[in-house]
Amino acid sequence: MKLSPATVIAGMLLVGLTACVPTTPTPAPTTSSGTTPTPTATSSASPSDPEEVEVTAAVVVMTASALSVFGTDGSTLASVNYEMDGAAAVAQIAGALDEEPVVTPVPGDVDSPCPPATSYEFGGLELRSPGSLGSVGAFEAIVTGTTTTAGVGIETIAAQQIGASRATFEAAVGEVMPLYEPPHPQVGIDVLNPEAGVYDRIGVYANFTGGTLDFLAAPHLLGFIGSCA
Template sequence: MKLSTRATVIAGVLLLGLTGCVPTTPTPTPTTTSSTTPTPTLTSTPSADPEEAEVTAAVVVMTASTLSVFGTDGSTLASVTYEMDGAAAAAQIAEALDEEPVVTPVPGDVESPCPPATSYEFGGLQLRSPGSLWATASYEVIVTAASTSGGIGIETLAGQQIGATQSSFQTAIGEFMVLYEDPNRIGFDVLNPEAHEWDRIGAYAEFSGGTLVYLAAPNRLGFIGSCA
């Protein structure tokens, strides 16, 4: 059978219509996801100030002119001269050492060169007010041990302590004078070296068996006696 031209045109139109009706799959558009990394917030923790170290007594130093207590930081916690009242001096030393002394009355005779006195004792450190027969100030300091009852070291010139050998002590302190032609008794740290030897005032040291056993100050070195 022969198709007419009209039929051919209609068929073509139908074919085009069918082709246009075929659904097309749309190409997806990519979605860009923005990933933002958060910046961390730094939290500043204030550092605490270090606690101030407590300053305590480190050493007691006796010379012919002063008695001093130095702290663990090198500061001076107390420094008393021998002209001040003995009880007041003992109170200052007690506060610096954080230690109460043993207070003992010393018998004597008001009419004699050895009047009644009071002893303020911190173990190996003693303040006697008034001092012994040869003392030249309001009170006298006597040292008989290397430390106080509280364990604080006691020194004199050049860091010398009770228990030092006589040779090392004499080398360390420098100039000294032998008293009464007795090598076991010497005077040192003389405050008035220009005075006659009987009138010189300084610190006194006594040895036994080549070992330092006793210190006292201030003393009249030309006359070392006892009220006992």
């Protein structure tokens, strides 16, 4: 279709007018006076505390001066000296080990050097109150095995245990006091009063059968000869 000049001019005027019409801007969002926008929540949780690890008995160490139980974190769970009441010492050791001992009466004569006593046995560890002949404490610690009933290791100085050879034991503990020789060699270690006379020295008594450590007891007069058996 052929457009007349008048139609073309009218169309151009319409386009021009349309292009000149101003557009209304879109208003930006505003907040009401005095109102603080709520901030977006961000994660601010503090790191969770590490889970507490339960501390249990790791090893029992018997020396001439004390019987101690150390925990899996290296802490001292119990440490008793041989001058304290035997029953009280047993209670502390039992609590630290979380074990109950086997309690056995030991017969004896009240008016003799071997009075009645009570044995408290935790597997390879025994506490006897009062101690046997030659013991100088209110109670005596005796070791005959490598672990307690629940499997807690038992050691003396230098981490030596029942079953060690005499050569290994003596090399580890340092100075020893020879006591008796075969058939059952016995030595004293961890002497508390080395300046005392031979028969008055106190320490840990160690017995070897067939060249192997099989018995430890403390605190003992190392030069003492005798037995209640």
